[in-house]
Amino acid sequence: MEKILLVEDDLEISTMLKNFLTVENYEVATAFDGESACEQFFSDTFSLVLLDLMIPKMSGMEVMNKIRQNNTVPIIILSAKDTDSDKTLGLGMGADDYITKPFSVTEVLARIKANIRRSMWGTKGAVEQPPVLKKGGLIMNLEDYSVTKKDIKIELTSKEFEILKLFMQNPKKVYTKEQIYSLVWKDAYYGDENAVNVHISRLRNKIEDNPRKPQYVMTVWGIGYKLGDVRDE
DSSP states (O other): OOEEEEEOSOHHHHHHHHHHHHHTTOEEEEESSHHHHHHHHTTSOOSEEEEESSOSSSOHHHHHHHHHTTOOOOEEEEESOOSHHHHHHHHHTTOSEEEESSOOHHHHHHHHHHHHHHHTOOHHHHHHSOSEEEETTEEEETTTTEEEETTEEEOOOHHHHHHHHHHHHSTTOOEEHHHHHHHHTOSOOOSOOHHHHHHHHHHHHHHOSSTTSOSSEEEETTTEEEEOOOOOO
């Protein structure tokens, strides 16, 4: 049974989601403020976090920042803030998905299933793929899903890992944003470039020596992105 941490200070919404997800065979722990959310998260193991941004004692962004310091568990933001800038900020801080209020419980369920499925990496694919991918000083281990650069460990979220793996496995191919979204998010692309742009930017910030002059994730103007021609060390 997958365990979910639900952080929501609205008792009615929290109860509704917990009851619905429990019926769907998820174990749900609830927190109503940021401090208790952190206490629960770091004292247990969760498959996913549903996180409201506007919570007392410690904001949702602060909670997410603490989680992302050493954990890549999928985080889905629940928020009444629905502007592009709010979504970009949330994704940029480390969220894997963003759901605006009001929402349907069936949409939340679908997003939960998709994010947990992606975080588990699909063992079949891992068996069929080479266990280690190398480019320049960058090494991806597909068995333990670790990434190192010049022997320094790099913490990537599930989507960042999948984007980098896509490029590393297909070094000559140029991918459009639509292709990246379809292959990594495994969902239909509706023209919203924010998700891809934000994750590419975050990935560059983590793996590039100088994100403003990327060497690993290159922009092909007018088309999309590809793996850079970095010399193997």
